[in-house]
Amino acid sequence: MSIKPVKTAVFPVGGQGTRFLPATKAMPKEMLPVVDRPLLQYAVDEALAAGIERLVFVTARGKGALEDYFDIARELVDSLKAKGKTAELAALEATQIEPGRMVYVRQQDPAGLGHAVWCARHVVGREAFAVLLPDELLWNPANPPLKEMRDAYERLGGNVISVLEVPAEHTHRYGIVDPGVADGLVTEVRGLVEKPAPGTAPSRLAAIGRYILQPEVMDVLAAGKRGAGGEIQLTDAMAEMIGVQPFHALTFTGTRFDCGDKAGHVMANVALALERDDVGPAVRAWLRQLAL
Ligand code: G1P
Numbered sequence: 001m002s003i004k005p006v007k008t009a010v011f012p013v014g015g016q017g018t019r020f021l022p023a024t025k026a027m028p029k030e031m032l033p034v035v036d037r038p039l040l041q042y043a044v045d046e047a048l049a050a051g052i053e054r055l056v057f058v059t060a061r062g063k064g065a066l067e068d069y070f071d072i073a074r075e076l077v078d079s080l081k082a083k084g085k086t087a088e089l090a091a092l093e094a095t096q097i098e099p100g101r102m103v104y105v106r107q108q109d110p111a112g113l114g115h116a117v118w119c120a121r122h123v124v125g126r127e128a129f130a131v132l133l134p135d136e137l138l139w140n141p142a143n144p145p146l147k148e149m150r151d152a153y154e155r156l157g158g159n160v161i162s163v164l165e166v167p168a169e170h171t172h173r174y175g176i177v178d179p180g181v182a183d184g185l186v187t188e189v190r191g192l193v194e195k196p197a198p199g200t201a202p203s204r205l206a207a208i209g210r211y212i213l214q215p216e217v218m219d220v221l222a223a224g225k226r227g228a229g230g231e232i233q234l235t236d237a238m239a240e241m242i243g244v245q246p247f248h249a250l251t252f253t254g255t256r257f258d259c260g261d262k263a264g265h266v267m268a269n270v271a272l273a274l275e276r277d278d279v280g281p282a283v284r285a286w287l288r289q290l291a292l
Pocket residue numbers: 113133136173174175176194195206207208209233234235260
């Protein structure tokens with residue numbers, strides 16, 4: 001049986017962003033810039049690079065700026081045109097998504113990541129779909145991570161999640177894989193545990209916010225079982241799919257920035273600025289001075 005391409009991506013963007021207060025008091029954390037683009041734009045670009053056609057944003061109260069961001073800002077475009085600001089116009093155009101490809105679903109209750117994903121079930125339908133957590137900036141322009149996962153999925157079928165080895169003392173922060181047989185970057189998943197207590201993790205392979213999942217996970221999530229932190233966890237629902245469907249982890253080979261964390265967000269800004277022709281030289285020169 002041929003495997004159908006993954007066409008839908010779900011972006012859970014309902015989180016309150018309390019770690020970034022006060023910045024997030026009046027603005028969604030997904031709009032925090034990394035150099036000059038909002039964090040969410042990086043995840044959207046990654047999805048588009050993987051051939052995703054339908055973008056589903058699971059939003060919440062106070063997240064209206066996200067919808068405005070993907071609109072055409074007609075007055076702004078007209079005024080930039082009148083002033084001949086072609087570079088700025090091009091920057092806007094590069095973020096424009098065809099009408100009808102974005103869907104916004106509201107998560108009415110902050111009941112966890114699994115619940116957020118489940119809120120998208122009617123839009124996802126009965127096809128495999130991707131989930132991208134925009135807090136996790138996975139940087140590998142030469143080989144965009146979701147595209148790499150999609151290629152693995154088209155070979156392996158079932159479910160594919162992106163993982164990275166984390167230090168043992170950090171495993172309690174993540175969904176952790178109980179690994180089976182490994183073949184290069186692909187590891188069979190025998191079990192998954194959300195935020196294991198220190199010293200109890202089955203490995204150091206952590207889920208880093210990219211998933212390609214079968215629609216049956218929605219049926220599991222529908223039960224609304226509460227897990228770690230009293231929340232409906234995506235990890236727990238995925239764990240129930242293991243053994244029923246193929247389940248693999250693909251080790252990410254690029255650079256990961258945890259932009260849900262202040263230090264990670266600052267590092268992403270510095271690292272991506274250094275790669276840019278416009279701001280890179282000034283930032284590099286300043287960093288050299290600091291190092292003296
Ligand atoms: C979520 C997931 C966790 C995953 C992590 C990656 O946790 O529940 O399994 O490892 O994202 O960032 P959160 O960071 O929302 O607590």
